Amino acid sequence: MTTTAPRPALTVLLATPRGFCAGVDRAIQIVERAIEKYGAPVYVRHEIVHNRHVVERLKALGAVFVEELAECPVDRPVVFSAHGVPKAVPAEAKARRMLYLDATCPLVSKVHVEAQRHYDAGRQIVLIGHDGHPEVVGTMGQLPDGAVALIETVEDARAFQPRDPANIAFVTQTTLSVDDTAEIVAVLRGRFPEMAASHKEDICYATTNRQEAVKSVAARSDVLLVLGSANSSNSVRLAEVGRRSGAAAYLIDDADGLDFAWLEGARVVGVTAGASAPEVLVQGVIDRLSASFDVAVEEVDAARETVSFKLPRVLVS
Structure with missing residues (x-):
């Protein structure tokens, strides 16, 4: 009589919220x-x-x-x-x-409206975002050429020379790292105390909530798996936030992208999905893990979303 060796135990922490916004x-x-x-x-x-x-x-x-x-x-x-x-x-x-x-x-459209409002008030617009991202292209394209200065990094913020330091305003891409953006804004505010801002935070609720959920999960995880495509800004940011929070974080398209070598010695794996990744991809990863491990799934709630x-x-x- 042959006996099958027991599968190693693995706790999977599911970040909530995750996936579609x-x-x-x-x-x-x-x-x-x-x-x-x-x-x-x-x-x-x-x-x-x-x-x-x-x-x-x-x-x-x-x-x-x-x-x-x-x-x-x-x-x-x-x-x-x-x-x-x-x-x-x-x-x-x-x-x-x-x-x-x-x-x-609609939250991107809100940024467009804010940029137009500042421009109509005669201010130079500073856009914090990633060069070439379609959202940034769209926001810059709301105003005439030269009306918007793009800032990507803290170094850019330190080097920026406005036309009139007392008459600038900033808006941001909606899918940025909350922490990185706060650092850039702090540098700009230190240099330009009169800089105007949007009425409400530009980084969207979904980006903020998913990053907060990842922080909670990553702090307890050996490995973090982020479901999302490499060209998805919010998904890439989730992996970055996970690494900063102490986990070895990997961005994968789906379960086929999972490398079991990443899991050697791991007892706790966090799983989340970017705002453009369907929930079926999360289930696919859990199913693949369950084929090799004795998986116990735990939901980690950071926020409940009711926006539509x-x-x-x-x-x-």
């Missing part, structure tokens, strides 16, 4: 509803959200992803991604008489 959920629904209403294909300018699995699923439903509006025929609907677009994009769509649906996250955003009226009528 309200803005991502709304953007995906806009593409799905547009396909239902208008039929395939529906064009989407840029990835609707930064997650490979979401994009592939929507492609299978009939979405066609492009980078520029010029790639879209005028007789099919086009959806603008959750990250937001420069003002020139809807202006071009109108000029071409295209049917377009704006899936920009309305869909465009044309899709609900």
